[in-house]
Amino acid sequence: MKPSEIRETGVEELRGKVGELAKELFNLRLQHSMGQLENPLKLRLIRRDIARIKTIISEKERKA
Numbered sequence: 699m700k701p702s703e704i705r706e707t708g709v710e711e712l713r714g715k716v717g718e719l720a721k722e723l724f725n726l727r728l729q730h731s732m733g734q735l736e737n738p739l740k741l742r743l744i745r746r747d748i749a750r751i752k753t754i755i756s757e758k759e760r761k762a
Contacts, residue, residue, distance in 0.1 A: 701750060705754055709755055713755065719748050719751070723741070726741050727741070
């Protein structure tokens, strides 16, 4: 996700998105440990998306 897209959404929606991404990351880690993951780059991308969303949530909370 792009930071501009993330900034447009609300905090509660972002928290839900972090939960979804965390579940997806868990599933990808399981696939990776069993040797079934086709694209290991997805692990890095999802971790970065989670960090990006958490950063924007904290920015929004500081402003409020």
